[in-house]
Amino acid sequence: MAQKVGRRVSRARKTSSIAGRATRGVTFDSGVLIALERRHAGALALLRACRMSRASITIPAGVVAEWWRGTHRALLEIGFLEPLSPELAQRAGELLAETRGSNAVDATVVASAAQRDDLIVTGDADDLGRLAVSVRNVTIEGLN
Amino acid sequence: MAVRKRSYSLDERAAAYLDRAAKRARRSASSVLSDLVAEAARQEARDRALEELGSGVEISEKEVRRWLKKLGAA
Numbered sequence: 001m002a003q004k005v006g007r008r009v010s011r012a013r014k015t016s017s018i019a020g021r022a023t024r025g026v027t028f029d030s031g032v033l034i035a036l037e038r039r040h041a042g043a044l045a046l047l048r049a050c051r052m053s054r055a056s057i058t059i060p061a062g063v064v065a066e067w068w069r070g071t072h073r074a075l076l077e078i079g080f081l082e083p084l085s086p087e088l089a090q091r092a093g094e095l096l097a098e099t100r101g102s103n104a105v106d107a108t109v110v111a112s113a114a115q116r117d118d119l120i121v122t123g124d125a126d127d128l129g130r131l132a133v134s135v136r137n138v139t140i141e142g143l144n
Numbered sequence: 145m146a147v148r149k150r151s152y153s154l155d156e157r158a159a160a161y162l163d164r165a166a167k168r169a170r171r172s173a174s175s176v177l178s179d180l181v182a183e184a185a186r187q188e189a190r191d192r193a194l195e196e197l198g199s200g201v202e203i204s205e206k207e208v209r210r211w212l213k214k215l216g217a218a
Contacts, residue, residue, distance in 0.1 A: 020217050022215035023215070023216030024214075041202060044198045045210075047198075048203055049209075049212045051191065052208070053218075055215045076189075078186055078189045080186075
């Protein structure tokens, strides 16, 4: 048992020693925050990686409205809560028009991430993928 | 919204670093300092969230490494 724990600790140290500072930021959709609340191991691995690499996390305001129900306040503080500016709202609307989509919150996630060339992490990679077809500078990753 | 604080002081090295960082970024020392503290607060919130939600959950190191790569940190 002690050996097992020791091995786990040394593997964790090894991972922390390979982590440099993140060169790419990440934008979360509500699926990631819900997964974190539900203690999903994959989402927690992502949060740990962000902690280790000091990655910049952006959570668009619409995502907060979709997810926040008054618990787990620490999750509100893990990244930058991005207000919905008129410009961002317009870009999201254009994305909906281009893709004939209807989910305004998803569209703001893509439009927000595109401003920074971010990685988008989502619970539903298909939906966001459809919205991002005309956006070249974002990458979409689903949670495993 | 900015809050005015007058009661803090910095040690010499911290002040010199802040001046260099502000000059490099062509921003005010206040805004650079604010960013530094905000980042520290976010990191502390991540620790709290991991402690609160991650206790008892087996987080795969392989999965952490996979995300580090995606973030350009490994």
